[in-house]
Amino acid sequence: MALLQNAGTLLGKELRTELRSRELVTTTFVFILMVVVLFSFTFDPTSAESRRFGPGLLWIAFLFAASIMLQPSFLREQTNDTLSALRLAVSDPFAIFLAKLAANTIFLLLTEVLLLPIFAVLYNVAIWRVAPQLLLVLFAGSVGVSVAGTAISAISSQARMRELLLPLLLLPLLTPVLIASTEATAALLADDPVLRWDWLRFLFAFDVVFLTALWLFGEYLLEE
């Protein structure tokens, strides 16, 4: 109970600070927008090509954007040593991770939802008829990205060359999420849309495995 209360309190802090600065969501949204627009202008894909390549492009853009978004997650706790204050205050350090990954998932989902209509227009892809299923895939994929990304962010924030380390560790680790999310999205954007439960189950399994690992070993990631 204390774990959830602490996580809720910290999530409130994460949302409040982001609402004031709007740094993460704005930067990430602009980055994804640039990637999607530049690809659209470069390849000028037809509707059929968009359905074929669009999902992969979309998730690669999300992944690169996530690596930008996740970088400051623990790094900004170093500025005033607030991470030490949090470690002294919470009874279970998993609360810190839970709050961070919830906040990161919310920020990532927000940028994805903002971008989807732009993607649909630029790539001439009909997303409205499968919007609820697409949101489910985005949610499962985003949780996977956030869980793994939050853990790597904690590791890299204490390392030298931290800006380079996070994408180097994160992107290979997220390859399974990229493949599963892309396949599930592609199936939804096909001529006969279908929700691929096999890929969704894979994504949820990835989420559960990494969440469990974070719960078990997270404390060690926060140590100096």
Next chain:
Amino acid sequence: MSAALAPLKLRFENVEKRYGSLLALRRLSLQIEHGQAVVLVGRNGSGKTTLLRIAAGLIRPSSGRVILSDEAEGPRARVGFVAHQTMLYDELTAEENLFLFARLHGIRKPAPRVEELLGEAGLRERRASLVRTFSRGMRQRLTIARALLEQPSLLLLDEPGTGLDVPGLLWLAGTLRRLRDAGCALVMSLHGQSELSALATRAIRLEAGAVAADSAVTGAVEPVLQVAGA
């Protein structure tokens, strides 16, 4: 704040800390009792900050043991820590910072405690200002207020006078004196003689990660502080 606190002991048993090839603490053994005000002195790099961070549970020793006598209650339940850095969120207001940490500490009705500490720290009128707009001294007052939220039985302070003007130092000295008299164990690192060193009931001089002098052994506090050039 002057209510008597449950007694707490801090014991270091042969504690060593290595950072690669550097030995920051060498087989350090000491015991700190409740109600003691221990001043740590020593040159830069002598191990004061490492000792305090190990005592706070933020760093794991490479070998040896650190024992807090109230571990049944949760090892860090009643330990307050004032570090070099402010440990505050610049993007939150003074009040929001205190409420955040009060809730994390499990204080059920934090408003009266937050109100009391804002008043004591002289920050009541700036309660709604973002911390990033504060001067260094105001930040330090708020940092100390944050560390006092839970009425600690052990308070660790790493150069707590940093940035404080004379009224700020007097406020801090008065607050620490009340805590000490109520049974709180104080361990603070200091660099110079100030209003704070007058609080010491014990002084320890560290050299190269080991205890070079301890007034608990030598008998008087003042010589240990002076030998260090503090």
